[in-house]
Amino acid sequence: xxxxxxxxxxxxxxxxxxxxxxxxxxxxxxxxxxxxxxxxxxxxxxxxxxxxxxxxxxxxxxxxxxxxxxxxxxxxxxxxxxxxxxxxxxxxxxxxxxxxxxxxxxxxxxxxxxxxxxxxxxxxxxxxxxxxxxxxxxxxxxxxxxxxxx
Numbered sequence: 206x207x208x209x210x211x212x213x214x215x216x217x218x219x220x221x222x223x224x225x226x227x228x229x230x231x232x233x234x235x236x237x238x239x240x241x242x243x244x245x246x247x248x249x250x251x252x253x254x255x256x257x258x259x260x261x262x263x264x265x266x267x268x269x270x271x272x273x274x275x276x277x278x279x280x281x282x283x284x285x286x287x288x289x290x291x292x293x294x295x296x297x298x299x300x301x302x303x304x305x306x307x308x309x310x311x312x313x314x315x316x317x318x319x320x321x322x323x324x325x326x327x328x329x330x331x332x333x334x335x336x337x338x339x340x341x342x343x344x345x346x347x348x349x350x351x352x353x354x355x
Contacts, residue, residue, distance in 0.1 A: 214229060224241050
């Protein structure tokens with residue numbers, strides 16, 4: 206049979222077909238060889254999809270998107286894929302924003318960049334100060350004279 210990793214074990218018999226491991230060491234006796242098993246001494250765990258150090262069997266959120274696997278199953282999203290619809294926003298972020306994690310066209314509105322927000326606040330405050338210095342009231346038209354700001 207084919208041996209893609211070149212370790213002299215046919216892929217169908219190899220306990221880690223993508224990484225060469227000629228001795229096929231499997232300390233915990235599960236289906237995966239030690240070189241590709243993130244938990245080589247724990248037979249109840251052989252994968253950690255989100256890389257958080259908790260095996261998928263014990264992890265309540267396998268893909269690390271902020272939604273538990275149970276919630277993802279109920280929503281129809283993939284508990285092993287943090288961005289089920291592939292739109293660049295995690296399923297958890299989409300649910301929190303009220304958008305649909307199953308629809309690539311439904312995406313959260315990006316937050317304004319902090320610098321732009323600060324500029325907008327500054328300009329608003331400047332406008333408010335100018336209006337106050339000029340002395341407009343609800344019954345008077347706003348006058349823009351050559352008054353100095355203090």
